[in-house]
Amino acid sequence: MSFQQGLSGLNASSKTLDVIGNNIANANTVGAKATRAEFGDLYSHAMSGTGVNKVGIGVTLASVAQQFTQGNVITTENPLDVAINGTGFFQVANVRRVPNAAADAAPTLDGPPLYGRNGQFKVDRNGFLVNNQQQVLLGYVADVNGNIVPGMAKPLQLPTAGVRPQQTSSIKMEFNVDSRAAVLSRPASNIEFENPLTYNNATSQTVYDEKGQDIALTYYYQKTGADTWDVYATANGKPLLTETVDGAEVPSRIATVHFPSSGANPVNGAPSADGQGARIVSYPGGVVSTDGRITIGVPADEARGTLAIAGIQLDMSAATQFGTPFGVTNLAQNGFAPGQLIGVTIDDTGIITARFSNGQSKAAGQIELANFRNLQGLQPVGGNVWAATFASGDASVGAPGSGNMGLLRAGALEESNIDLTGELVNMITAQRNYQANAQTIKTQDQVMQTIVNLR
Structure with missing residues (x-):
């Protein structure tokens, strides 16, 4: 027995506790996904590689894998809260702040889109839908007549300036x-x-x-x-x-x-x-x-x-x-008076409908979802969003309900999929593993001390 196995076991148990602690800390984070520490055993290798009586030299952390299973959907009183029921991610993007830019100017995107399941959106001072990190929500925009214009996803903006009057014809x-x-x-x-x-x-x-x-x-x-x-x-x-x-x-x-x-x-x-x-x-x-x-x-x-x-x-x-x-x-x-924006609704296909004080309503845009072939290849970048990588592959995009995309539910949020009770049990197990690995080091120390004390 050597110290290496016990030391690697201590490191592995410590990493497990780190993962469990992160899961527990994010148990109430909307849209958060649980992570799991995955380990692999280690063996020394001879030049010929033909040994059959090898003893392992410990354990290593192979991966910290995220579990992209569906979380529970809870209802809220906020019409801008949106939950995804099924597969897919919201697309958001950082915005570059341009000095002296006009208030109604379209935001300049800073970098590629990011992807998340947190649907807590708000309206900024320019009418754009943003998350708590002030990243803009992307989707299909609508023309002045309320017709959805498919194509490249753009920042979604509500018509906060109201609607112009229309003469009866x-x-x-x-x-x-x-x-x-x-x-x-x-x-x-x-x-x-x-x-x-x-x-x-x-x-x-x-x-x-x-x-x-x-x-x-x-x-x-x-x-x-x-x-x-x-x-x-x-x-x-x-x-x-x-x-x-x-x-x-x-x-x-x-x-x-x-x-x-x-x-x-x-x-x-x-x-x-x-x-x-x-x-x-x-x-x-x-x-x-x-x-x-x-x-x-x-x-x-x-x-x-x-x-x-x-x-x-x-x-x-x-x-x-x-x-x-x-x-x-x-x-x-078909005529109407001018009106001010009084509310919005979002249907299960992501169409955002603006309601005005003159009784009119029209589409203001449509949320676009993204999905990946290899979800484990996504890289977490903080703020409850992920970035695409070479391992994840390119995003496949589409409207909610199309292809394999899930449907949306407005006035609702997706809770984290973290099982708090299970994490507490896992923490007890990790603690026992840590104690057991420490005990192997203590026993090895005693054996070596016995050898040193031989006369």
């Missing part, structure tokens, strides 16, 4: 007018919006000008024949169209709807009762619409400061005339 109307309603004998030119006896039904909606200022549109429906209805409209109480009758300016209809005798949609339907066919006629000019769509314009209102809106496409092709009370099933328009 189209309106979709789905409604039913009651076929049992009385035909009004009052001439159409004598309609009075403040007098409900001059029209059968009315409904309203809000549209927006170029500045995002709201304009109240009100539609009035006046039955003028068995299957014929005139439609009037006002903007903030003022008629969209007017005409001169007997020297006086009076409201003018914007359209006449001729329903088929069946009451179905006024486009491509059966002939109407007057035999003129189902159709919609728009004014001024009495232009027959072939698809149920007409063009209207909203005049400016100097008193309220709203701008004129030209060329709004009004689609009434889905209108019906059945024997049920008047009802509007859809009255949609």
